[in-house]
Amino acid sequence: MSHSFKVRTPPLSILCSTLIFSVFTLSGCGKSASVPDMIKEAQSYQAQGKDQSAIIQLKNALQKDPGNIQARTLLGSIYLNTGNLAAAEDELHRVLQSGNSGGKVEETLGQAYLARGEFQKIIDEIQPNPSSPPDQQAGVWILRGDGYLGLNDLTHAQTAFDTALKLAPKDVQAQRGQARFLLAQGKTDEATQLIDQITQTNPNDATAWIMKGDLLRSHGAPPEKVLSTYQQALVADPKSGPALASLASLYLAMGKIDQAEAEVNTYNKVLPNSLMGKYLQALIDYGNKRYLVAQDDLDTVMKSSPDFMPAILLRGLTALQLTHYEEAQKDLSRFVETFPKNNYARKILARIELKEHQPQEALKTLTPLLGTEQTDPETNALAAQIYTDSGDFEKASQVLALSAQKNPQNAVLRTQLALTLLATGQENRAISDLEAASKLDPNYLQADNALALTYLGNKNYDKALKYIQLLINKNPKNPNFYNLQGAAYIGLGNWANAQTSFTQALALDPAYSPAALNLAQISVKKHDIPGAQKTLESVLSHDRKNLQAMEALAGLAALQGQEQTYVDWLKKASVANPSALTPDVELIGFYLQKKQEGAALDQAQAAVTANPNNAMAMELLAETQLKSGKNKDAVATYGKIVEMNPKSSPAYFRLAMAQSLSNDSEGAITSLNKAHQLQPENLDILNRLAGLELAAGNYTEAQSLAENYQRSHPKSPEGAILEGDTAFQQKHYDAAIAAYAQAQKVLATTVGEIKLDNALTQSGKTQEADQHIRHWLALHPNDLVSRNYLAARDLTENNDKSAIEQYQYLLQKTPNNPIVLNNLAYLYLETHNPQALATAQKAYQLAPRNPNIEDTLGWIYTRQGNPQKGLELLKPVATQMPDALDIQYHYAEALIQTGNKDQGRRILEELVNSPKDFPQKNEAKASLSHL
Numbered sequence: 001m002s003h004s005f006k007v008r009t010p011p012l013s014i015l016c017s018t019l020i021f022s023v024f025t026l027s028g029c030g031k032s033a034s035v036p037d038m039i040k041e042a043q044s045y046q047a048q049g050k051d052q053s054a055i056i057q058l059k060n061a062l063q064k065d066p067g068n069i070q071a072r073t074l075l076g077s078i079y080l081n082t083g084n085l086a087a088a089e090d091e092l093h094r095v096l097q098s099g100n101s102g103g104k105v106e107e108t109l110g111q112a113y114l115a116r117g118e119f120q121k122i123i124d125e126i127q128p129n130p131s132s133p134p135d136q137q138a139g140v141w142i143l144r145g146d147g148y149l150g151l152n153d154l155t156h157a158q159t160a161f162d163t164a165l166k167l168a169p170k171d172v173q174a175q176r177g178q179a180r181f182l183l184a185q186g187k188t189d190e191a192t193q194l195i196d197q198i199t200q201t202n203p204n205d206a207t208a209w210i211m212k213g214d215l216l217r218s219h220g221a222p223p224e225k226v227l228s229t230y231q232q233a234l235v236a237d238p239k240s241g242p243a244l245a246s247l248a249s250l251y252l253a254m255g256k257i258d259q260a261e262a263e264v265n266t267y268n269k270v271l272p273n274s275l276m277g278k279y280l281q282a283l284i285d286y287g288n289k290r291y292l293v294a295q296d297d298l299d300t301v302m303k304s305s306p307d308f309m310p311a312i313l314l315r316g317l318t319a320l321q322l323t324h325y326e327e328a329q330k331d332l333s334r335f336v337e338t339f340p341k342n343n344y345a346r347k348i349l350a351r352i353e354l355k356e357h358q359p360q361e362a363l364k365t366l367t368p369l370l371g372t373e374q375t376d377p378e379t380n381a382l383a384a385q386i387y388t389d390s391g392d393f394e395k396a397s398q399v400l401a402l403s404a405q406k407n408p409q410n411a412v413l414r415t416q417l418a419l420t421l422l423a424t425g426q427e428n429r430a431i432s433d434l435e436a437a438s439k440l441d442p443n444y445l446q447a448d449n450a451l452a453l454t455y456l457g458n459k460n461y462d463k464a465l466k467y468i469q470l471l472i473n474k475n476p477k478n479p480n481f482y483n484l485q486g487a488a489y490i491g492l493g494n495w496a497n498a499q500t501s502f503t504q505a506l507a508l509d510p511a512y513s514p515a516a517l518n519l520a521q522i523s524v525k526k527h528d529i530p531g532a533q534k535t536l537e538s539v540l541s542h543d544r545k546n547l548q549a550m551e552a553l554a555g556l557a558a559l560q561g562q563e564q565t566y567v568d569w570l571k572k573a574s575v576a577n578p579s580a581l582t583p584d585v586e587l588i589g590f591y592l593q594k595k596q597e598g599a600a601l602d603q604a605q606a607a608v609t610a611n612p613n614n615a616m617a618m619e620l621l622a623e624t625q626l627k628s629g630k631n632k633d634a635v636a637t638y639g640k641i642v643e644m645n646p647k648s649s650p651a652y653f654r655l656a657m658a659q660s661l662s663n664d665s666e667g668a669i670t671s672l673n674k675a676h677q678l679q680p681e682n683l684d685i686l687n688r689l690a691g692l693e694l695a696a697g698n699y700t701e702a703q704s705l706a707e708n709y710q711r712s713h714p715k716s717p718e719g720a721i722l723e724g725d726t727a728f729q730q731k732h733y734d735a736a737i738a739a740y741a742q743a744q745k746v747l748a749t750t751v752g753e754i755k756l757d758n759a760l761t762q763s764g765k766t767q768e769a770d771q772h773i774r775h776w777l778a779l780h781p782n783d784l785v786s787r788n789y790l791a792a793r794d795l796t797e798n799n800d801k802s803a804i805e806q807y808q809y810l811l812q813k814t815p816n817n818p819i820v821l822n823n824l825a826y827l828y829l830e831t832h833n834p835q836a837l838a839t840a841q842k843a844y845q846l847a848p849r850n851p852n853i854e855d856t857l858g859w860i861y862t863r864q865g866n867p868q869k870g871l872e873l874l875k876p877v878a879t880q881m882p883d884a885l886d887i888q889y890h891y892a893e894a895l896i897q898t899g900n901k902d903q904g905r906r907i908l909e910e911l912v913n914s915p916k917d918f919p920q921k922n923e924a925k926a927s928l929s930h931l
Contacts, residue, residue, distance in 0.1 A: 035061045035064050035065045035068055035071065038057050038058070038060055038061035038064075038071070039057075039058070039061055039068075039070055039071050039074065041057050042054040042055075042057040042058045042061070042071075042074065043074070045057060046074075046078060051078055051081075054074075054078055055075065055078055055079070058071050058072075058074060058075040058078070059075070062075070067098065069095055069098060072091050072094055072095050073091075073092070073095050073105055073108075075091050076088045076089075076090075076091035076092040076095065076105075076108060076109075076112075077108055079091060080108060080111060080112050080115070086306065088108075088109075088112045089109065089112050089113070092105055092108055092109040092112065093109070096109070104136060104139075106125075106126050106127075106129075106140065107126070107136070107139050107140055107143060109125070109126065110122050110125075110126035110140070110143040110144075110147070111143065113125075113126070113147070114143065114146055114147065114150070115309075119146075119147045119148075119149075119150030119151045120147075120151065122143060122144060122146070122147030122150075123144060123147050123148065123151070126140060126143055126144060126147075127140070128140040128141055128144075134167040134168055135167070135168050135171060137167050138163075138164040138165075138167040138168035138171050138173070138174050139164075139173065141160045141161070141163045141164035141167065141174075142160070142161065142164045142173055142174055142177040144156075144160045145157045145158075145160035145161040145164065145177050145180075145181065146177065146180065148160055149180060149181065149184050152340075152341075154181070154184060154185060157181055157184065158181060161174065161177045161178050161181050164177060165178060172198060172202050172205050172208070175194065175197075175198050176195075176198065176207060176208060176211065178194060179191045179194045179195050179198070179211065182194065183215075188215070191215070192212075192215055195208055195211050195212045195215065196212070199212060199232075203236060204236040204237070205236060206233040206234070206236040206237035206240040206242070206243055207233075207242070209229055209230070209232045209233035209236055209243070210230065210233050210240075210242055210243055210246055212229050213226050213229035213230045213233065213246060213250075214246070216229055217250070223250065223253070223254050226250055227247070227250060230243055230246045230247045230250060231247070233246070234247070241267060241276055244263050244264075244266055244267040244280075245263075245267065245276060245280055247260075247263045248260045248261075248263040248264050248267070248280055248283065248284070249283065251263060252283065252284070252287040257284070257287055257288055260284055260287060261284050264277070264280040264281055264283075264284055267280055268280075268281075278297060278300055278301045279297075279298075279301050279308070279310060279311050279314070281297050282294045282297030282298045282301065282311070282314060282318075283314060285297055286314060286317065286318055286321075289321075291318050291321045291322050292322070294314070294318045295315070295318050295319075295322070298311050298314060298315045298318065302315065309335060309338055309339065312331050312334055312335050313331065313332070313335045313345055315327075315331050316328045316329075316330070316331030316332040316335065316345075316348075317332075317348065319331065320332075320348070320352060323579065323614070324613045325352055325355055325356050325615075326356075326613060326615070326644050326645060327613065328352050329349065329352045329353065329356060332345055332348055332349040332352060333349060335349075336349050336365070340368070343369055343379075346365055346366065346368070346369060347366070347369070347379060347382060349365050350362040350363075350365040350366040350382060350386070351382065353365060354382075354385065354386055356645060356647075356648060357648060357649075357650055358647055358648060358649075359386050360678075360679070361647055362386045363383070363386050366379065366382060366383055366386065370383055455467065456484070456487060456488060456491065459491060461488045461489075461491040461492045462492075464484075464488045464491075465485065465488045465489075468481055468484050468485045468488060469485075471484070472485065477508055478508075479504075479505035479506070479508040479509040479512040479515060480505070480512075480514070482501045482502070482504045482505035482508070482515065483501070483502065483505045483512070483514050483515045483518065485501040486498040486499070486500075486501035486502040486505070486515065486518055487518070489501060490518075495522060495525075498518070498522065499519065499522055502515040502516075502518045502519045502522070503515075503519065506519070506538075510538065510539065510541075510542040511539055511542040511543035511546060512539075513539050513543075513546050513547075513548035513549050513552075514548070516535050516536055516538070516539045516548075516549060516552075517536075517548060517549075517552050519532075519535045520532035520533075520535045520536050520552055520556075523535065524556075524559070529556060529559070529560065532556055533553065533556060536549045536552050536553050536556070537549075537553070544576070545576040545577060547573055547576070547577045547580050547582070547583070550569050550570075550572055550573035550576070550583070551569070551570070551573055551582065551583065551586070553569045554566050554569035554570045554573070554583075554586070557569060563590075566590070567587065567590065570583045570586050570587045570590075571583070571587065574587065574603075574606070574607075578610035578611065579610070579611055579614070581607055581611075581614075581616055581617060581620055584603055584604065584606070584607040584617075584620060585620065587600075587603045588600045588603050588604055588620070588624050591603065592624070592627055592628070597627075597628040597629075600624050600627075600628060601621075601624055601625065601628055601630070603624075604620050604621040604624040604625075605621060607620055607621065608620075608621050613644070615641050615644050615645055615648075615651070618637055618640060618641045618644070619638075619641060619654070621637050622634045622637040622638050622641065622654070622658065625637060626658060626661065631658060631661045631662040632662050634658040634661075634662075635655065635658045635659055635662050635664070635667075638651070638654055638655035638658050639655060641654070641655070642655055642671075647678060648678070649674075649675045649676075649678035649679035649682065649685065650675075652671045652672070652674045652675035652678065653671070653672065653675040653682075653684075653685055653688075655671045656668040656669075656671035656672040656675065656688070657688075659671060660692070665692055665695065665696050666696075668692055669689065669692050669693060669696065669698075672685060672688060672689040672692065673689065675689075676689055676705075680712070683718055686705060686709060686718065686722070687718075687722070689705065690702050690705050690706070690722050690725065690726075693705070694725065694726060694729045699726055699729070699730055702722065702725075702726045702729075703723065703726050705722060706719050706720070706722035706723035706726060707719070707723070709722065710723070714746075715746065715747070716746065716747070717743035717744070717746045717747045717749060717752055718743075720739050720740070720742045720743035720746060721739070721740065721743045721751065721752055721755060723739040724736045724737075724738075724739030724740040724743065724755060724756075724759065725755070727739060728755075728758075728759055728762075731762075733759050733762050733763035734763065736755075736759040737756065737759045737760060737763065740752055740755050740756035740759055741756060743755075743756075744756060750780075750783055750785045750786050753772075753773070753776050753783075753786055754773075754785070754786060754789050756772065757769045757772055757773045757776075757789070760772060761793075773786065773789070773790050774790070777790065782813070784810060784813055784814070787806050787809060787810055788806075788810060788820075790802075790806055791803050791806030791807050791810065791823070792823075794806060795823060795826075795827065800827055800830060800831055803823075803827055804824065804827050804828075804831070807820055807823055807824040807827065808824065811824060816846055818843045818844075818846040818847035818850065818853060819843075821839055821840070821842050821843035821846070822840065822843040822850075822852060822853045822856050824839055825837075825839035825840035825843060825856055825857075825860065826840075826856050829856075829859070829860050829863060836860050836864075837857075837860050837861075837864060840853070840856050840857040840860050841857065843856070843857070844857045851877045851880055851881055851884075851887075854873045854874075854876075854877045855873070855874065855877050855884075855886075855887045855890060857873055858870040858871070858872070858873030858874035858877065858890065858894065859874070859890045861873065862874070862890065862893055862894045862897060867893075867894050867897035867898045868898055870890075870894045870897075871891075871894040871895065871898050874887070874890055874891040874894050875891065875894075877891075878890075878891035885911055885914065885916060885918035885921075886918045886919060886920055888907055888910075888911060889907075889908070889911055889918070889920050889923070889924050891907065892904045892907035892908050892911070892924070892927075893927065895907070896927070896931070901931060904931075905928065905931050908924050908927060908928040908931070909928065911924045912924055912925050912928055
């Protein structure tokens with residue numbers, strides 16, 4: 001199932017939700033001789049919207065009089081209003097430490113804490129003063145109520161808001177706080193009713209109108225109704241920054257970029273040089289898909305206010321669009337940690353984690369949204385995708401089936417359920433659900449598309465054409481559907497209609513490369529290479545950077561043996577599409593095949609330079625380094641990948657493999673342990689880790705791995721097998737036998753059977769081992785792996801009759817298996833079976849470069865009176881494998897029989913005097929004595 005997803009521009013109400021209590025007011029700057037005059041001038045600049053000028057003037061005042069409470073309080077307030085939350089906290093803390101707070105400083109500091117999501121600090125530090133006026137006390141209680149809401153402590157939140165209302169029953173802020181509490185309880189209707197009362201009794205309360213607009217928007221109200229509500233907020237306060245921001249966001253969501261930009265321009269006139277204005281400009285650039293420009297805008301915002309959470313969210317979304325997944329994950333994680341109830345951000349973060357191959361992290365992120373009455377179909381669909389990527393198709397199907405049951409008219413859910421069923425091989429049920437989804441929503445194309453692809457996949461081309469025609473009827477200007485139609489016609493062998501369909505696709509979109517590729521393939525089939533080139537070059541005339549067309553032209557060059565042209569096209573594709581790695585992969589593979597390791601490394605490094613934050617590019621470099629023998633360089637590269645993806649189990653696993661190749665067993669064990677912690681279910685990681693621990697003699701660690709796995713997976717044999725391996729490695733054969741037997745009780749497998757038989761053999765219980773493996777094969781006659789194991793064991797133990805029976809059975813099942821033929825030929829030779837030579841010749845025909853097969857055939861020629869032919873085969877093998885003593889013996893005999901007795905004698909003397917044994921050592925001694 002695909003992971004690709006398109007991120008919608010988020011409603012600004014979401015992005016600004018962290019700043020409900022931060023009012024982006026007008027600010028300013030100036031100079032004066034005395035401190036009071038400086039403060040007055042700062043207030044004047046603030047009123048004109050010149051925040052930076054006001055800040056400079058207040059800093060000048062504080063240089064002259066560091067203890068001036070009024071200047072420092074105002075400076076803290078301006079920092080808060082402009083979003084520089086850390087600086088606001090610092091200044092307000094200094095005021096409090098002076099012991100002369102001036103009344104409302106605690107509340108202002110609390111607003112800074114709220115904007116930063118530091119809810120516990122509000123509860124711990126911001127306390128109401130009983131001697132303060134009731135309205136000030138109410139303001140503090142409202143603040144504490146919002147702090148409790150942030151901590152999800154609804155009981156204390158209710159007490160705080162109720163207290164605020166008792167102190168100031170007509171206070172609009174207290175009423176709005178009560179509305180937020182009702183929303184947190186899920187009492188949307190009551191909250192809406194209360195907000196309506198506020199707007200009726202206080203029509204000039206811009207914040208209440210914005211809250212109402214946000215509510216309408218979250219409930220899917222028509223955009224025009226939401227628009228009029230936000231506009232009412234502007235009527236109440238023409239200079240309301242949040243109202244202008246909300247309008248800009250709504251226009252963006254409606255696709256009205258020009259109107260959105262107009263609202264932002266108005267905002268910047270009302271509040272020039274403000275943090276929110278810069279943020280809104282980034283939002284406009286994001287909406288216009290100017291992601292790099294938006295990134296620069298956000299960098300400017302973050303320099304002024306590194307804790308401005310809406311910008312952090314937008315920066316994460318921008319990084320996502322630029323495929324900088326690690327940066328996106330960091331920002332979205334930070335945002336969700338601060339605002340855990342922001343469902344939009346939580347779902348996007350889960351999708352990113354899924355994209356980064358972290359399904360367990362994705363599920364952890366999404367879990368708070370699952371299993372409730374409020375869980376929406378989109379969330380269930382995402383959860384199903386996570387389960388699918390984890391290989392848990394049953395759980396995915398359960399989630400989707402339950403969601404589809406609750407939303408029977410949702411065509412999207414029925415379609416995804418069908419796709420999950422397809423993944424589990426339940427094609428009939430899947431088709432039934434897809435057909436139902438198609439009927440539920442006649443305008444929904446994905447169900448028909450999935451049906452068409454399903455029928456194409458199972459080669460039912462007539463039915464595929466039926467659904468493709470439906471797609472074309474619904475959207476006659478979509479070139480993809482004509483391309484599918486052409487594919488179906490090819491399946492039916494109707495090349496003329498296929499060509500017509502592909503041509504129609506290109507008529508609709510001359511740069512549509514899939515149809516061009518198919519047309520080019522038809523030309524190639526007709527041996528019309530120039531025609532294929534012309535088609536592909538036509539695509540490039542409309543889209544000069546088209547990756548698929550360039551790669552196809554490279555393929556045509558390769559087809560004609562034009563290596564330089566092949567390389568040139570791939571280089572062009574790489575330069576034109578630096579983020580696409582497929583040309584780099586092709587080029588690197590070509591260079592490695594040509595033994596041009598330097599060129600391969602240069603290409604891989606160029607891919608990383610073009611994509612410095614792309615883990616896949618880094619992996620390509622690391623793989624190239626390994627294939628070029630630069631193992632230590634590969635370790636360094638994989639180390640960087642791990643730094644980029646510290647929660648990626650595959651990254652640690654690949655680092656461990658590189659460390660193993662660099663003979664760094666300790667480092668490999670450390671990396672595999674991290675991989676295992678992140679992905680404890682992965683058996684490949686477990687087995688490799690256990691293997692390294694055993695190789696290093698770390699038996700206690702290996703035993704611990706085995707026991708932990710058995711406890712967590714009592715129905716899996718893997719833990720018991722690992723325990724058996726640990727005992728076997730220490731030659732504790734009885735313990736190994738017991739563990740392997742336990743594994744077979746849990747789940748009988750071929751691996752478990754062979755390990756048990758081998759342990760019995762090593763412990764001296766050969767008869768029991770033999771009976772055991774033969775009984776297994778009687779129950780599982782087509783277990784070719786176990787049969788091959790028994791045949792090889794019989795061959796080693798000179799049990800020729802049984803070995804021949806096993807290999808003959810294997811040959812019936814796999815008649816073109818060269819290894820089986822080779823071993824059988826050797827046995828025929830030993831038992832004087834006339835089929836020896838023919839059997840060896842067939843093995844040699846199937847695998848002429850296998851040295852063991854060459855040795856067998858050469859030895860048979862030598863033994864059967866044709867030593868010259870035997871020598872021709874044995875000489876290169878003996879040169880290639882000087883340490884294979886049995887092959888050296890065969891070579892020596894061929895030399896002697898062809899008249900080269902001196903060289904044969906020298907080889908035999910070396911073999912006889914060698915401290916190493918080999919099966920034919922006695923024959924070598926006898927031959928030497930005859931000489």
